[in-house]
Amino acid sequence: MTTVVDTGSVTRPGTDPAPALEQPAARERPLPVRALAWLGGHWTLVLAVAVVALVLAWAVVPGAFASHDPLAVDPAGKLRAPSAEHWFGTDQLGRDLYSRVVHGARASLSGSAIAVAVGAVVGSLLGALAGWFGGVLDAAIGRGIDVLLSIPGFLLAITIVVLLGFGIVQAAVAVGLTMTATFARLIRSEVLRARTSTYVEAATTSGASTWDILRRHVVPNSIAPTLSLVTVQLGIAIIWIASLSFLGLGAQPPDPEWGRLVSDGRNYIASRGWLTLWPGLTVVAVVLATNHISHHLTRRDAS
Amino acid sequence: MTAVLSVENLTVGYRTRGTLVPVVHDVSFEVEPGQVLALVGESGSGKTTTGHAVLGLLPGNGQVTGGRIRFRDQVLTELGPRGWRDVRGRAVSLIPQDPGVSLDPVRRVGHQVEDVLRLHTDLDARARRDRVLELFELVGFTDVERRYRQYPGELSGGMRQRVLIASAIAVEPDLIIADEPTSGLDATVQKQVLDLIDDLRARSGTSVVLVTHDLGVAADRSDLLGVMQHGRLVETGPTAQVLADPQHDYTRRLLDSVPARLASARERVEVPASREVVVEVEDLRKVYGDVAAVDGTSFEVRRGETFSIVGESGSGKSTTARVLTGLTQATSGRVRLLGTDVTGLGRRGFRPLRRDVQIVYQNPYASFDPRFDVYQVVEEPLRSLRDRPPGSGGRFSGRFSGQFSGRLGGRRPHEDEVVAALEAAALPADVVHRHPRELSGGQRQRVAIARALVLEPKIVVLDEPISALDVSVAAQILELLRTLQAERDLTYVFISHDLAVVRAISDRVAVMREGRIVEHGPVERVFSAPETDYTVQLLDAIAGRRLTAGVP
Numbered sequence: 107m108t109t110v111v112d113t114g115s116v117t118r119p120g121t122d123p124a125p126a127l128e129q130p131a132a133r134e135r136p137l138p139v140r141a142l143a144w145l146g147g148h149w150t151l152v153l154a155v156a157v158v159a160l161v162l163a164w165a166v167v168p169g170a171f172a173s174h175d176p177l178a179v180d181p182a183g184k185l186r187a188p189s190a191e192h193w194f195g196t197d198q199l200g201r202d203l204y205s206r207v208v209h210g211a212r213a214s215l216s217g218s219a220i221a222v223a224v225g226a227v228v229g230s231l232l233g234a235l236a237g238w239f240g241g242v243l244d245a246a247i248g249r250g251i252d253v254l255l256s257i258p259g260f261l262l263a264i265t266i267v268v269l270l271g272f273g274i275v276q277a278a279v280a281v282g283l284t285m286t287a288t289f290a291r292l293i294r295s296e297v298l299r300a301r302t303s304t305y306v307e308a309a310t311t312s313g314a315s316t317w318d319i320l321r322r323h324v325v326p327n328s329i330a331p332t333l334s335l336v337t338v339q340l341g342i343a344i345i346w347i348a349s350l351s352f353l354g355l356g357a358q359p360p361d362p363e364w365g366r367l368v369s370d371g372r373n374y375i376a377s378r379g380w381l382t383l384w385p386g387l388t389v390v391a392v393v394l395a396t397n398h399i400s401h402h403l404t405r406r407d408a409s
Numbered sequence: 410m411t412a413v414l415s416v417e418n419l420t421v422g423y424r425t426r427g428t429l430v431p432v433v434h435d436v437s438f439e440v441e442p443g444q445v446l447a448l449v450g451e452s453g454s455g456k457t458t459t460g461h462a463v464l465g466l467l468p469g470n471g472q473v474t475g476g477r478i479r480f481r482d483q484v485l486t487e488l489g490p491r492g493w494r495d496v497r498g499r500a501v502s503l504i505p506q507d508p509g510v511s512l513d514p515v516r517r518v519g520h521q522v523e524d525v526l527r528l529h530t531d532l533d534a535r536a537r538r539d540r541v542l543e544l545f546e547l548v549g550f551t552d553v554e555r556r557y558r559q560y561p562g563e564l565s566g567g568m569r570q571r572v573l574i575a576s577a578i579a580v581e582p583d584l585i586i587a588d589e590p591t592s593g594l595d596a597t598v599q600k601q602v603l604d605l606i607d608d609l610r611a612r613s614g615t616s617v618v619l620v621t622h623d624l625g626v627a628a629d630r631s632d633l634l635g636v637m638q639h640g641r642l643v644e645t646g647p648t649a650q651v652l653a654d655p656q657h658d659y660t661r662r663l664l665d666s667v668p669a670r671l672a673s674a675r676e677r678v679e680v681p682a683s684r685e686v687v688v689e690v691e692d693l694r695k696v697y698g699d700v701a702a703v704d705g706t707s708f709e710v711r712r713g714e715t716f717s718i719v720g721e722s723g724s725g726k727s728t729t730a731r732v733l734t735g736l737t738q739a740t741s742g743r744v745r746l747l748g749t750d751v752t753g754l755g756r757r758g759f760r761p762l763r764r765d766v767q768i769v770y771q772n773p774y775a776s777f778d779p780r781f782d783v784y785q786v787v788e789e790p791l792r793s794l795r796d797r798p799p800g801s802g803g804r805f806s807g808r809f810s811g812q813f814s815g816r817l818g819g820r821r822p823h824e825d826e827v828v829a830a831l832e833a834a835a836l837p838a839d840v841v842h843r844h845p846r847e848l849s850g851g852q853r854q855r856v857a858i859a860r861a862l863v864l865e866p867k868i869v870v871l872d873e874p875i876s877a878l879d880v881s882v883a884a885q886i887l888e889l890l891r892t893l894q895a896e897r898d899l900t901y902v903f904i905s906h907d908l909a910v911v912r913a914i915s916d917r918v919a920v921m922r923e924g925r926i927v928e929h930g931p932v933e934r935v936f937s938a939p940e941t942d943y944t945v946q947l948l949d950a951i952a953g954r955r956l957t958a959g960v961p
Contacts, residue, residue, distance in 0.1 A: 314789065
């Protein structure tokens with residue numbers, strides 16, 4: 107019977123019945139054609155990525171996009187309508203609104219990045235601890251999350267800002283802390299799923315220590331689903347940071363920030379509508395774009 | 410034209426991304442009244458697709474592209490949706506594969522069986538109810554009133570399968586398609602269900618197309634046998650004739666793979682009693698909540714021996730395996746492995762022993778991290794145990810070099826050992842860079858075996874290692890395990906529900922039931938002269954008596 111081992115053992119992919127799956131029809135077309143076809147099928151995604159990329163570029167090198175100084179006051183040219191010189195018009199102090207929107211990207215985006223980072227790191231840590239150790243710790247963290255979720259998020263963020271003091275970083279931390287609950291819940295369930303999986307059990311029998319298992323198996327396998335949550339939370343964070351700044355709790359004058367710009371233009375909303383319109387539209391476009399990217403990531407995860 | 414069902418040159422394809430991939434080619438067969446045709450083949454052979462085509466139940470992207478299916482004087486392949494509704498359930502019915510998902514979990518089972526009667530008969534509510542109760546009696550339920558009101562979740566797998574059979578026979582169809590009706594059921598339950606189908610056929614002259622991967626079941630229960638491979642019917646004929654004198658190579662190969670026919674069943678040399686005892690279990694108990702999963706078992710295994718634990722689901726055999734591999738702690742009793750008392754050891758305390766005690770799981774794919782390629786899977790024990798014995802100074806260097814040089818490509822730190830282990834498991838060296846998802850089921854199980862062997866352990870616990878594999882692949886894995894044992898003087902603890910496999914590989918066997926060992930001894934003795942009723946019952950339930958009849 108050893109002959110069976112000898113002939114059957116060399117189960118080369120081609121001779122085995124199962125790998126018959128390995129014949130995708132798409133391979134036949136050349137790469138550029140396939141790339142174009144993919145882009146054509148995902149044009150909305152391409153648009154969303156382009157919007158986010160543009161705004162990121164604004165934040166990194168604002169000078170390359172706007173020639174005016176966002177803080178330069180020009181009493182002679184205040185409250186001008188949009189023109190070739192001032193694309194978005196000028197505000198009540200004669201500052202170029204387009205430049206202020208471009209320069210404001212840095213505060214808004216870094217603020218929401220900090221918020222999501224705080225939320226993801228603190229939340230994931232709590233969620234991982236709860237999921238991995240279970241028992242009393244899980245119960246304690248779980249109830250803590252419940253309490254956090256029962257308080258209206260924005261109210262909680264305002265309270266935290268008041269405690270920490272006004273400013274964009276404080277506002278970001280406040281928003282981040284209110285987001286921890288969402289991250290903790292997701293990570294907890296992912297860790298729980300990984301922990302009870304056969305491959306973690308197999309790692310245990312392979313002799314891996316708890317730390318090895320967490321680092322090698324549990325954390326990497328829990329991160330993928332977090333990615334789409336990060337993008338969706340980024341959109342929410344942009345709105346919240348802008349809202350806090352609108353209320354005067356975030357970015358302080360004269361620094362430009364999107365929410366702040368809407369707030370500044372509010373007094374002239376009836377006669378000079380563009381002062382609120384352009385910063386507002388920017389926020390809407392960026393949030394829609396991040397949500398769309400997140401939607402795409404979620405769908406890809408699911409399939 | 411006497412045939413109930415005649416399939417002529419049936420060709421079926423699945424449409425994927427705009428191209429039609431044919432999966433069933435040119436299949437023809439006929440079934441006469443009261444006959445059972447068994448379609449056997451391995452996974453992907455097209456047997457289920459054929460069965461579903463007869464019922465017009467192909468998935469959305471499936472399509473009959475050629476040939477005809479004739480049922481009595483109707484040509485099924487020409488029916489529209491309305492015509493199909495009239496035929497299905499009334500004239501042709503299905504016993505589906507998985508009773509777990511084929512019943513609506515939130516409706517009482519009685520009402521679900523009644524649906525068929527409502528659709529195809531004029532009976533009023535009372536008459537329908539009476540008929541369902543009658544059917545439940547027919548499929549062997551006692552206390553039918555209570556069953557009628559129960560939900561699927563309250564029934565065991567075997568009972569659910571009976572409910573499905575009741576609804577399949579409710580309006581006395583002329584033809585039943587039974588798609589793997591008993592896979593996933595325990596052997597004794599399988600026997601009851603198959604007996605029931607047999608009985609119904611004898612009583613009402615119904616024809617049956619039995620789709621199965623289990624040659625034993627097919628051999629015992631069919632009049633006609635059709636063997637499928639790669640979507641073609643390679644051999645067909647009266648069952649007895651095909652078994653006695655197979656014409657096609659593939660049929661011969663399948664028959665040779667049946668565990669009961671394997672040469673190893675008759676070639677084992679007894680392990681001398683003088684060899685050291687490596688596994689010693691004394692009065693082991695494991696209690697979950699207030700249920701004892703293992704309730705006072707004792708056994709010993711000597712070096713080089715294969716000790717099998719057989720039992721049906723819930724017998725405590727897997728819990729025993731988990732205790733032996735340090736995944737769970739015994740509630741009481743004593744477990745000694747290689748002379749070390751492991752009874753009180755937690756996962757951390759057990760670690761030094763992992764080098765010598767390894768496990769192979771039933772489902773290899775689930776036991777691999779989905780992000781790992783074959784190299785990383787097999788390397789894991791080396792990284793965990795070889796590089797840094799607990800407490801040594803090299804902890805961090807070992808950990809990080811393993812992590813990062815692996816990513817940079819080129820030669821990876823343990824490549825030689827990993828390739829050697831893969832080759833020992835009879836895999837070509839080039840699979841090392843592939844992902845397990847690209848491998849077949851048998852190859853994946855070989856990877857799992859390579860991982861278990863890479864540290865050169867002394868004891869390997871095999872937890873149903875071949876239950877999920879096709880019969881010819883399973884035979885190869887069994888041979889591999891046997892060869893490895895001979896080469897490396899391994900001790901196996903083999904957990905299985907399949908008595909035929911146990912007989913082929915074991916030296917000694919323990920039969921477990923409800924947490925206790927009801928009988929144990931040398932495999933030949935237990936199989937030829939069983940001492941307890943339960944063992945007799947289990948042996949009686951083994952399918953495939955007709956397969957081994959011709960083997961000396």
